[in-house]
Each structure stands twice: as structure tokens, then as C-alpha cells.
Amino acid sequence: xxRVTQPEKLLSVFKGAPVELKCNYSYSGSPELFWYxxxxxxxxxxxxxxxxxxxxxxxxxxxxxxETSFHLKKPFAQEEDSAMYYCxxxxxxxxxxxxxxxxxxxxx
Amino acid sequence: xxxxxxxxxxxxxQMGQEVILRCVPxxxxxxxxxxxxxxxxxxxxxxSFYNNEISEKSEIFDDxxxxxxxxxxxxxxxIRSTKLEDSAMYFCxxxxxxxLNYEQYFGPGTRLTVT
Numbered sequence: 318x319x320r321v322t323q324p325e326k327l328l329s330v331f332k333g334a335p336v337e338l339k340c341n342y343s344y345s346g347s348p349e350l351f352w353y354x355x356x357x358x359x360x361x362x363x364x365x366x367x368x369x370x371x372x373x374x375x376x377x378x379x380x381x382x383x384e385t386s387f388h389l390k391k392p393f394a395q396e397e398d399s400a401m402y403y404c405x406x407x408x409x410x411x412x413x414x415x416x417x418x419x420x421x422x423x424x425x
Numbered sequence: 426x427x428x429x430x431x432x433x434x435x436x437x438x439q440m441g442q443e444v445i446l447r448c449v450p451x452x453x454x455x456x457x458x459x460x461x462x463x464x465x466x467x468x469x470x471x472x473s474f475y476n477n478e479i480s481e482k483s484e485i486f487d488d489x490x491x492x493x494x495x496x497x498x499x500x501x502x503x504i505r506s507t508k509l510e511d512s513a514m515y516f517c518x519x520x521x522x523x524x525l526n527y528e529q530y531f532g533p534g535t536r537l538t539v540t
Contacts, residue, residue: 349527360429361468361516361531403468407527411456411520412481415468 319344321404321416329422330394338389338419340378340404348406350387351413352378355401364389364402374398394423427451429532431517437538438507446502446535448517457500458518458529459492461485468516474500507539 320343330336342348352364365373367380367387378389387404401420405413430449438444450457459471472482474492491503500519504511514536518529 351527360533363528366528411527411529412458412470412473412483413460413468413518413529414470415460417467 319406319408319414321406321414323402323404323416323419325419326417327420327422329424332396332423332425333393336389336391336394336398336421336423338402338404338421340387340389340416342385342387342404342406344385344406344408344414346408348408350378350380351405351407352376352387352389353403353405353413353415355403357400361403394421396423396425399423429517429519429530431515431532431535433535434533435536435538437540440509440539441506444504444507444537446504446515446517446537448500448502448532449498450500450517450519451521451530452498453521454519454530455522456480456520456529457492457494458520459502460516460518461513462516462534463510463513471502471515504537507537509539512537512539 322341350367353361354364355361376391378387380387401418403418404416407413432447457474460468462468470483472486473480489505493501514534516534517532520529
């Protein structure tokens with residue numbers, strides 16, 4: 318069965334501190350992996366995808382197929398990063414399988 | 426920038442009533458989805474729709490649920506006889522064609538409250 322694990326419900330960090338949001342997945346085939354973000358009172362939006370290997374708003378995520386992980390990282394957290402973050406793999410069927418989400422809280 | 430829109434933003438209904446949730450996907454998109462999120466739980470896939478038919482549905486999407494694209498712009502989710510446990514946020518999403526273009530664009534959601 319397809320499964321996504323985001324072990325932390327809440328991650329609280331100080332501004333300027335490094336951030337790592339964990340995601341482990343169990344998925345048949347070769348999924349494409351995404352991180353979606355939901356800022357307060359806004360819709361779910363794509364943050365980044367593993368296939369493009371890009372950095373968005375300072376965030377990066379490396380796919381580790383051996384560990385089946387896709388952790389999201391940022392070296393220096395900003396207040397505006399406070400949001401809900403969802404890891405979501407998808408396959409050729411294209412439905413997204415969401416993790417439970419991690420609330421990132423960046424404090425001064 | 427084009428966006429997915431959903432109406433209404435909040436719907437309150439009594440148990441046993443039928444509800445229709447409406448979505449207008451981005452105009453050149455071809456794949457359409459419904460997801461739901463019960464309060465405090467994760468976002469769950471309900472159904473995907475392509476070429477005027479359901480391409481995949483989850484276990485949640487039983488006979489009480491149906492989807493329709495009645496015209497060239499709207500995409501609707503109907504719940505025939507609502508139950509208390511149908512109370513949730515319902516999100517519509519759409520994406521464009523392309524095997525390598527899996528990004529889904531989400532609407533703001535409709536909060537359904539069944540009393």
C-alpha cells in the first residue's frame with residue numbers, strides 16, 4: 318500500500334535556524350515526489366518537486382531512494398516559512414498521496 | 426495567473442440531504458480531482474476524472490458520491506445523502522496534460538458541515 322510518513326506534527330524553530338522536515342514514503346514503482354505548502358488562509362500550492370532538483374524560497378529536497386526519504390531542508394528559517402507542509406508522492410495514476418503534514422512554526 | 430475556484434466556500438446541510446460542490450478548474454487543464462480533509466486529519470484522494478470519465482477512485486468514493494463535468498468549465502462533486510462523517514474540507518484540483526507535468530493546482534476548498 319502507498320504510504321507517506323511525516324513523523325513530526327509540529328516543528329518549532331527560531332528564525333535563522335536550520336529546518337529539516339522529514340518525509341519517508343512507501344510507494345510502488347517510481348513515484349514523483351512533491352512538497353506542497355499551505356500558508357495560513359491560503360490554498361495548497363506546490364513548493365517543489367524532486368524531478369526538477371530546484372530550490373524554491375531557499376528550500377531543497379533530496380530524494381534518497383535507498384532510504385525512501387524526501388526530506389525538506391532550509392539552512393536559515395524565516396518567519397514567512399511558517400505554514401503546513403505536506404509531502405506527497407504521485408505515480409502514473411497521478412493521484413497525490415498526502416502525508417499527515419508538519420506544521421512549521423518559526424519564532425523570533 | 427489563472428486559479429481553480431470553488432463554490433460555495435462553506436456549505437451547511439442536514440444529514441440525509443444531497444449536496445453539490447462546484448469547481449471551475451483552470452481552463453486548459455484536462456485532469457480533475459477531488460480530495461477531502463477531515464478536521465485534524467490528512468488530505469485524502471477521492472477521485473480523478475479525465476476525458477469525461479472517472480480514471481481512479483478511492484474506497485471513500487462509494488455509491489453516495491458522483492462527479493460530473495456538465496459543461497466545458499464546471500466540475501462538480503455530488504453527495505447524494507450526506508452523513509455526519511462527510512463533514513470535511515473538500516478540495517478540487519486540476520492539472521494539464523503531460524506525463525512529466527504532475528503538478529496539481531488546488532482550489533481554496535469548500536467546508537462542508539453536516540448537522
